Amino acid sequence: MTWAETPEAGPGDDGARLVWAGPAEAAPREVVAAAAEPGVGRDAVRVTGPLLDHHVHGGAGVDLATSPVGDVAAWLERGRRAGVGTVIGSLPALPAADLASALDRLRPLWEEGSLAGVHLEGPFLSPARAGAHDRAALCTPASAAGHAVRAALRGRPRGLVRTMTLAPELAGSAALERELAAAGTVPCLGHTDADLPAARAALDRWEALRRRTERSGGRAPRPVVTHLFNAMRGFHHREPGPLPLLLDAARRGRLRLELIADDVHVSHHLVDLLLGDPALAPAVCLVSDAVAATGAAPGTRHRLGPRTIHAGHDAPRLGRTPASTGAEEAPLAGGRRSLADSVAALLRRGLDPDAVLRAATHVPRESLGAEACDGDDPARAGVVVWGPAGTRTVLVRTLTRVTPAG
Ligand SMILES: [Zn+2]
Numbered sequence: 001m002t003w004a005e006t007p008e009a010g011p012g013d014d015g016a017r018l019v020w021a022g023p024a025e026a027a028p029r030e031v032v033a034a035a036a037e038p039g040v041g042r043d044a045v046r047v048t049g050p051l052l053d054h055h056v057h058g059g060a061g062v063d064l065a066t067s068p069v070g071d072v073a074a075w076l077e078r079g080r081r082a083g084v085g086t087v088i089g090s091l092p093a094l095p096a097a098d099l100a101s102a103l104d105r106l107r108p109l110w111e112e113g114s115l116a117g118v119h120l121e122g123p124f125l126s127p128a129r130a131g132a133h134d135r136a137a138l139c140t141p142a143s144a145a146g147h148a149v150r151a152a153l154r155g156r157p158r159g160l161v162r163t164m165t166l167a168p169e170l171a172g173s174a175a176l177e178r179e180l181a182a183a184g185t186v187p188c189l190g191h192t193d194a195d196l197p198a199a200r201a202a203l204d205r206w207e208a209l210r211r212r213t214e215r216s217g218g219r220a221p222r223p224v225v226t227h228l229f230n231a232m233r234g235f236h237h238r239e240p241g242p243l244p245l246l247l248d249a250a251r252r253g254r255l256r257l258e259l260i261a262d263d264v265h266v267s268h269h270l271v272d273l274l275l276g277d278p279a280l281a282p283a284v285c286l287v288s289d290a291v292a293a294t295g296a297a298p299g300t301r302h303r304l305g306p307r308t309i310h311a312g313h314d315a316p317r318l319g320r321t322p323a324s325t326g327a328e329e330a331p332l333a334g335g336r337r338s339l340a341d342s343v344a345a346l347l348r349r350g351l352d353p354d355a356v357l358r359a360a361t362h363v364p365r366e367s368l369g370a371e372a373c374d375g376d377d378p379a380r381a382g383v384v385v386w387g388p389a390g391t392r393t394v395l396v397r398t399l400t401r402v403t404p405a406g
Helices: 029-036 069-082 096-112 144-153 173-183 196-215 243-251 268-276 339-348 353-360 362-376
Strands: 046-048 051-056 084-091 117-121 161-166 186-189 256-260 284-287 301-304 307-311 316-318 382-386 392-398
Touching (some): 046 353, 051 117, 051 284, 069 084, 084 096, 096 117, 161 173, 173 196, 243 256, 256 268, 256 362, 284 339, 284 353, 339 353, 353 362
Parallel strands (some): 084 117
Antiparallel strands (some): 046 382, 307 316
């Protein structure tokens, strides 16, 4: 391992930038001073481990489901320099054969430690809440296609598939959930049409599986809600949907809640409410849900597995381009900011820095289970120094040799 030194990297869309990266012993005096004096109050400097993105499909032209492994490795390296040290890479809904080959392609990155694991977002998703996923790839766990996917997952090394988003109301879900628990894969509720009773039944099943794992000496991370509010029923006082239950379970420490804090997927009022609630904030995982079109030039065309997406004027959107489809606003197809840029934007908006940084480091890291501490060790993973107004300084440790920037 070597330390990388770059004067700058990855400018965010909001002016946040990496101000310095390199070995800790060679850091400029002001960086060391900032790191040594974490204070209290909103303007104080914070020092964290690198961020962990729990849900990310790629970025800047790279699609984890289809891009060559070398391109994925280079994208991960750029992310580390911008402060995202750990990535659980997301694959969209894919048929069994495509899923198997994507896992085979990403496996070397996981084996060398540059990818912390894979998040499968499907294919066991509700067609009624498919979002940007390919409906043709969706299936139930009980179907023939579903059995083929389950067979493709069997025999994979433990830890490769860290998390799986599923709609628990689909036929065969209970059997699938037992398989996931046995494999150490964390279930994530999402892209679901579940009403409140169906969501409650799923959480009860998952809690029973968790207790069984812990009784037998294993460690079972809390389940996750995939991008809370997006791709699930909304709230109405006569038909409340799953949201009140999910918020209550999170408050009781039974669930973690993913939040895409890119100011497009969820109203900033809700983001402020969740991160400002002392009982809920410790359950929030900020995620980017970034895709190949995130951070790409406006109008450019990219892939999200089998789907074609483009960099829209505000966010990644489905389809080739707005002009060629004639659509004003095609459906959203991913987050518009990297996790590091989202965090910087939240800090600039004046949210509680401790709540924001915890939601991008400590809480998502729980998905790594017993290895959760590795990413917290600055000697292994580097540190990020967060200054006032979301400025960040990344002391990054890289996995591969790079030439220092002149
Ligand atoms: Zn996603």
